[in-house]
Amino acid sequence: MGSKDLIAAPAKAVILSLLLSGENYGYQIIKRVRRVSGGALQWSHTMLYPVLHQMEREGLIRSEWKTSPENRMRKYYSLTERGLAELAEEKARWREVQTALRKLLDPMTAVD
Amino acid sequence: MTKFDLELAIEDWKKTLRRNPALEDGQAAELEAGLRDEVGALVSNGADPETAFREAVTAMGPAADSGREFFKAKRTRRSARPSWQPPRFVPALVWSYFQVALRKIRRQKGYAFINIAGLAVGLACSILMMLWISGEKGFDRFHLSGDSIYRLVTETRNENASILDARAPTPCAPALKDEFPEVEDFCRFRTNNGNYGIRFGDQVSFTDVIGIADPSFFTMFTFPFVKGDPKTALNDSRSIVVTESLARKFFGDEDPMGKILTVTRDPYTVTGVMRDVPANSHLQFACIIPAVNMHEYHHVDFANWQSRFFSSYVRLNREARPAETEPKLSKALSRNMNKPNLSLRLQPLEDIHLKSDFAFDLDNYNQGSAATLTLFALAAAAILLLACINFMNLATARSSNRAKEVGMRKVTGAQRVDLIRQFLGESVILSFLSLAAAILILWAVLPPFNSLSGKTMSLAGLLRPGLLGAAVGVALLSGLLAGFYPAVYLAAFEPARVLKGTFTGGERGRAVLRKGLVVLQFGLTAFFLFGIIVVDKQLRFMRTKNLGVDIQRVVTMTVPPRRSFLDAVRTDARILNASQSIPPGTSLRTAADVVWEGKQPGDLTSFYPSKVDPEFLDTFRAEMTEGRFFSRNIQTDQTDAVVVNETGAKAMGPGSAVGRRLTLTAMSAQGEIDTRTYTVIGVMKDFHQTSLRQAIEPIIFTDDGNQFPYLNIRVRATAIPETLKFLEDAWNTAVPDRLFPFTYAFLDDRFDAFYQQDRRTRAILGIFTILALFTASLGLVGLAAFIAEKRTKEIGIRKVLGASSRGIVLMQVREFLAWVLAANALALPAAYLAAGSWLQGFAYRVEPGIAPALLAAAFSLIIALLSVSYKAIRAAQANPADALRFE
Numbered sequence: 001m002g003s004k005d006l007i008a009a010p011a012k013a014v015i016l017s018l019l020l021s022g023e024n025y026g027y028q029i030i031k032r033v034r035r036v037s038g039g040a041l042q043w044s045h046t047m048l049y050p051v052l053h054q055m056e057r058e059g060l061i062r063s064e065w066k067t068s069p070e071n072r073m074r075k076y077y078s079l080t081e082r083g084l085a086e087l088a089e090e091k092a093r094w095r096e097v098q099t100a101l102r103k104l105l106d107p108m109t110a111v112d
Numbered sequence: 113m114t115k116f117d118l119e120l121a122i123e124d125w126k127k128t129l130r131r132n133p134a135l136e137d138g139q140a141a142e143l144e145a146g147l148r149d150e151v152g153a154l155v156s157n158g159a160d161p162e163t164a165f166r167e168a169v170t171a172m173g174p175a176a177d178s179g180r181e182f183f184k185a186k187r188t189r190r191s192a193r194p195s196w197q198p199p200r201f202v203p204a205l206v207w208s209y210f211q212v213a214l215r216k217i218r219r220q221k222g223y224a225f226i227n228i229a230g231l232a233v234g235l236a237c238s239i240l241m242m243l244w245i246s247g248e249k250g251f252d253r254f255h256l257s258g259d260s261i262y263r264l265v266t267e268t269r270n271e272n273a274s275i276l277d278a279r280a281p282t283p284c285a286p287a288l289k290d291e292f293p294e295v296e297d298f299c300r301f302r303t304n305n306g307n308y309g310i311r312f313g314d315q316v317s318f319t320d321v322i323g324i325a326d327p328s329f330f331t332m333f334t335f336p337f338v339k340g341d342p343k344t345a346l347n348d349s350r351s352i353v354v355t356e357s358l359a360r361k362f363f364g365d366e367d368p369m370g371k372i373l374t375v376t377r378d379p380y381t382v383t384g385v386m387r388d389v390p391a392n393s394h395l396q397f398a399c400i401i402p403a404v405n406m407h408e409y410h411h412v413d414f415a416n417w418q419s420r421f422f423s424s425y426v427r428l429n430r431e432a433r434p435a436e437t438e439p440k441l442s443k444a445l446s447r448n449m450n451k452p453n454l455s456l457r458l459q460p461l462e463d464i465h466l467k468s469d470f471a472f473d474l475d476n477y478n479q480g481s482a483a484t485l486t487l488f489a490l491a492a493a494a495i496l497l498l499a500c501i502n503f504m505n506l507a508t509a510r511s512s513n514r515a516k517e518v519g520m521r522k523v524t525g526a527q528r529v530d531l532i533r534q535f536l537g538e539s540v541i542l543s544f545l546s547l548a549a550a551i552l553i554l555w556a557v558l559p560p561f562n563s564l565s566g567k568t569m570s571l572a573g574l575l576r577p578g579l580l581g582a583a584v585g586v587a588l589l590s591g592l593l594a595g596f597y598p599a600v601y602l603a604a605f606e607p608a609r610v611l612k613g614t615f616t617g618g619e620r621g622r623a624v625l626r627k628g629l630v631v632l633q634f635g636l637t638a639f640f641l642f643g644i645i646v647v648d649k650q651l652r653f654m655r656t657k658n659l660g661v662d663i664q665r666v667v668t669m670t671v672p673p674r675r676s677f678l679d680a681v682r683t684d685a686r687i688l689n690a691s692q693s694i695p696p697g698t699s700l701r702t703a704a705d706v707v708w709e710g711k712q713p714g715d716l717t718s719f720y721p722s723k724v725d726p727e728f729l730d731t732f733r734a735e736m737t738e739g740r741f742f743s744r745n746i747q748t749d750q751t752d753a754v755v756v757n758e759t760g761a762k763a764m765g766p767g768s769a770v771g772r773r774l775t776l777t778a779m780s781a782q783g784e785i786d787t788r789t790y791t792v793i794g795v796m797k798d799f800h801q802t803s804l805r806q807a808i809e810p811i812i813f814t815d816d817g818n819q820f821p822y823l824n825i826r827v828r829a830t831a832i833p834e835t836l837k838f839l840e841d842a843w844n845t846a847v848p849d850r851l852f853p854f855t856y857a858f859l860d861d862r863f864d865a866f867y868q869q870d871r872r873t874r875a876i877l878g879i880f881t882i883l884a885l886f887t888a889s890l891g892l893v894g895l896a897a898f899i900a901e902k903r904t905k906e907i908g909i910r911k912v913l914g915a916s917s918r919g920i921v922l923m924q925v926r927e928f929l930a931w932v933l934a935a936n937a938l939a940l941p942a943a944y945l946a947a948g949s950w951l952q953g954f955a956y957r958v959e960p961g962i963a964p965a966l967l968a969a970a971f972s973l974i975i976a977l978l979s980v981s982y983k984a985i986r987a988a989q990a991n992p993a994d995a996l997r998f999e
Binding site (some may be wrong): 024026027028031044045046049053070072073074075088 | 137145146148172
């Protein structure tokens with residue numbers, strides 16, 4: 001997939017959606033996104049963490065340092081109530097965008 | 113190869129993260145956790161740890177990037193400046209910079225003086241040179257069609273050299289105009305040499321220069337008219353165009369047009385009034401009369417190709433290319449004169465002032481020299497460089513004084529760039545203070561400098577935008593040049609070291625650099641010193657060299673054809689000898705064709721005809737080497753005999769020249785070309801006819817000096833004033849109508865005049881040498897003071913341990929002297945080469961030898977010693993208790 005901004009734009013929605021299935025940490029998030037998107041979304045750590053911190057400051061997610069099964073320190077992120085609400089809004093917003101884009105990019109098949 | 117250690121690698125990677133001011137510790141730890149996850153996953157997939165680590169790092173993205181991203185995530189405003197970046201501009205700091213700069217100047221008056229005085233002198237020299245160069249380059253640029261006007265320079269090639277004559281054969285320019293369509297117009301010009309006056313009623317002037325030119329003069333050159341028509345003003349042969357100031361001198365406020373001026377005895381009607389000739393013109397005159405009159409006054413034969421009387425100018429049409437036209441014109445000249453060794457050069461009008469070194473150039477104006485100009489410009493640049501070096505040297509030497517300031521500024525957030533900007537700003541402030549001082553210096557020195565150099569420069573010339581810009585530019589540039597190194601050096605101080613007090617300043621490397629700069633300074637100074645000593649030696653040599661004739665106490669004058677005056681002179685007892693001859697010190701005119709028995713075909717030797725009378729030998733105390741000189745008692749001498757000089761005799765081939773027959777083609781006093789056959793009756797010992805720049809040429813003497821208006825009188829040493837009085841009285845009796853002025857010159861003065869330009873060079877080079885020495889020793893004083901201060905404690909301890917004051921002075925001085933000696937060793941060979949190439953310009957010259965080098969070295973050592981001693985002695989005599997009390 002193309003430019004950096006395009007990769008980062010839906011990050012908030014994607015992260016919220018991923019955390020719906022339980023708490024997770026950076027590396028795992030990156031791996032999941034890559035796998036599910038079939039390699040189309042290649043996130044890096046340096047891109048991900050600032051977004052996570054931003055979302056944490058907005059109160060959408062919370063974080064906690066825990067010891068991993070391999071006995072290493074890891075920071076786990078999980079969804080908050082506000083995050084859950086935000087996820088619904090984000091989903092609606094992206095669906096709108098999706099529909100609009102489909103119509104705009106492929107006008108012949110579009111139905112009014 | 114060492115084994116890859118994952119933990120070490122991660123440690124290193126974390127270090128790079130920590131350098132990033134935007135990353136907080138928690139964020140870094142999180143990134144580390146991510147990295148470890150990546151590595152762990154890759155290793156469990158079978159990768160070796162090293163490869164896994166590298167891939168993981170790449171997957172993380174660069175550290176700087178992460179800092180920016182983290183900051184973006186945190187900021188509240190889109191354009192916010194990260195807190196770890198200083199603001200671009202802090203007005204309060206500018207004021208602080210100013211205060212600190214002024215405080216430094218106030219508190220360290222000595223150093224400020226050294227810096228400002230040195231830079232001011234350097235800038236003053238540079239501005240002076242700019243004024244000079246712009247004046248010299250501006251010569252002859254005011255003519256509207258100036259870029260298509262060329263002067264015809266005649267080149268005669270003979271076997272060993274080519275002679276360039278600023279005149280062209282009289283009929284040449286008109287013939288070229290007739291033959292070649294690209295020659296649009298021509299004009300011939302020369303001036304009278306003050307030998308006939310201009311009169312109006314009972315006013316007479318011999319000093320106003322009469323220009324003699326073709327009527328096309330005012331259409332070719334641009335001299336604006338106040339009255340009259342430039343196109344027709346000179347059409348009538350007895351018309352005269354005068355400058356405004358000449359008109360005012362003779363006619364006051366009356367209208368000059370139509371007034372009659374008398375030139376020699378003939379009436380000329382004023383047909384035009386022009387503005388005064390600008391000073392930057394190589395054509396200088398007070399009035400112009402038509403060239404045709406020269407047939408009457410100087411017997412100029414306008415159809416004779418042998419005659420050379422005028423400088424000739426041609427205007428080419430716009431399409432003509434001088435490089436293509438020149439050979440065509442040359443061919444026409446050699447065809448017309450039937451001489452293959454003659455050619456023409458087209459000299460652009462704008463080159464005449466600076467690039468003329470020809471025989472018979474116009475001699476009533478002060479010609480420039482491109483070489484001298486370059487020499488002086490380099491000297492001025494060198495002095496400015498010396499001043500800049502002083503600045504650098506002192507600023508870095510005293511850097512430890514400012515280390516704390518640098519430390520504090522850095523701790524409170526200043527970046528290197530800010531400090532560099534601050535220090536550069538300081539040096540630029542100093543350089544502009546110096547510029548102000550430089551202008552004051554110029555104001556004071558311009559009048560004496562003008563009289564020394566024969567120029568008319570003024571500070572007003574600086575007001576032209578180009579020059580003013582250049583002056584400010586040079587000041588700015590030297591401020592930046594002088595300040596750059598210290599600024600970079602100071603700004604590099606590490607605050608922790610400085611503020612902890614472990615910093616001492618002036619590490620070893622810096623000291624070496626400072627010494628290098630002192631060596632460079634004294635090298636330049638030694639170069640100047642050597643140069644001035646050699647120039648002086650050559651000038652002394654020329655003044656005292658035995659010329660082969662005795663020119664002391666010989667009065668030479670141009671006399672009217674009045675027998676009564678000559679008779680009065682010849683019979684007076686106070687006069688030892690009188691000879692009607694072309695005297696030594698006068699350039700002999702055009703070379704003559706000489707054919708002798710046994711002359712090889714193709715031999716291009718030129719002989720210079722000299723007109724003498726039998727008294728020549730006694731008057732000038734010349735000597736014969738062979739045969740005899742002319743005698744009054746032998747009638748045939750005047751018509752049948754010639755004497756040649758030794759060089760001429762040698763040119764005639766082996767065997768004695770005496771008794772040989774030769775045929776001489778030369779111009780007679782009446783301006784006719786005369787071919788006659790003579791017998792060589794004697795060979796005269798060589799003497800210098802002109803300047804020692806020129807080699808002695810073959811000369812052929814004929815006994816017809818009495819037909820020319822030269823008179824040379826040897827007077828008694830004891831009766832010079834009375835004799836001059838007698839001559840003037842006799843003149844006034846013989847020439848009661850004041851048609852000719854009574855003027856005379858001493859022959860030795862005339863020889864001195866050959867070297868006037870060289871004496872100017874010596875004087876100006878002398879000034880530069882003094883300034884260079886001044887600047888270099890200023891620097892040395894400053895450095896010595898600094899080093900003495902640095903070593904106060906060392907000196908105190910040495911004294912306590914029993915060192916003598918003398919020993920301590922020696923210790924300090926010895927080091928400086930070693931540098932100065934090294935400087936001399938480097939500079940003197942270069943100076944030797946440069947002096948050698950200057951001396952090449954003289955056919956007779958001194959060998960620089962070892963003495964000037966020793967003298968220059970000794971002198972620069974003495975100056976260095978004097979500059980260093982004062983501070984060294986003060987330091988050595990200080991009470992050691994004062995130095996050590998605080999230990």
